[in-house]
Amino acid sequence: MAEKRDEERVCVTGAGGYVASWVVKLLLSKGFIVHGTVRDPCDEKNSHMKKLEKASENLKLFKADLLELESLCAAIDGCTGVFHVASPVPSAKVANPEVELLEPAVMGTRNVLKACEKAKVKKVVVVSSVAAVNRNPNWPMDRPKDEECWSDPEFCRTxxxxxxxxxxxxxxxxxxxxxxxxxxxxxxxxxxxxxxxLQSTLNASSLLLLKYLKGFFSY
Ligand SMILES: NC(=O)c1ccc[n+]([C@@H]2O[C@H](COP(=O)([O-])OP(=O)(O)OC[C@H]3O[C@@H](n4cnc5c(N)ncnc54)[C@H](OP(=O)(O)O)[C@@H]3O)[C@@H](O)[C@H]2O)c1
Structure with a gap:
């Protein structure tokens, strides 16, 4: 992580989630002021963040939804860096993928980037996934998957x-x-x-590990 200036502010979206909580913890430990977005700051499931070292001085939680641009603008205003981590990660099939998955992921990313532009953020890290890479049946088996390799949207839909x-x-x-x-x-x-x-609720990838350990995983 590059040297930071005094009072440097960084926003982390979906701050209460599994991956994001660790990002928040690391940023606080390095002395950054962190703007964390959560959908409900009063929800008990986000309470672990208040217990992080330096949270009482340097962590500010903002109520924001990925589909509400203004809420993201308020959280990102004044930040030089943004980690866009929030995205739905379901642990089971969802009833309405368009609304429950695609909209928050795609429109949410667009909104976060619009808010970053407005706030003149210097650097944005967007957390994607190997899932955006490896669902590609046409990629040669003997060729390492790199930036050129993308999951095939039609294959995913089918x-x-x-x-x-x-x-x-x-x-x-x-x-x-x-x-x-x-x-x-x-x-x-x-x-x-x-x-x-760090959080008290079970996220999808930890649940997957638990299923493996308990021996009742099926795909
Ligand atoms: N864990 C993995 O193995 C893994 C691997 C590759 C990539 N990733 C990526 O890492 C990121 C975090 O995943 P995670 O494993 O930490 O999952 P997680 O614990 O379920 O965190 C997801 C976060 O996204 C937030 N979110 C979902 N929909 C939202 C919306 N409409 N508006 C605002 N926030 C919303 C959730 O907030 P609520 O708590 O309010 O629902 C939650 O904080 C995701 O982008 C995921 O695709 C994860």
């Missing part, structure tokens, strides 16, 4: 893999936005993230 579709379309949205704006945007594509949880 297989009703709407999470992968949402992550693919959201990452494309971010990179297309980068071409048209002055924003410095990077995307990262983690594979399955496992390890200790």
């Amino acid at each position: 297989n009703q893999d709407f999470y992968s579709l949402a992550k693919t379309l959201a990452e494309s949205e971010a990179l297309e936005h980068a071409k048209k704006s002055d924003l410095n945007i990077v995307t990262i594509c983690p594979s399955m993230v496992i390890g200790p949880m």
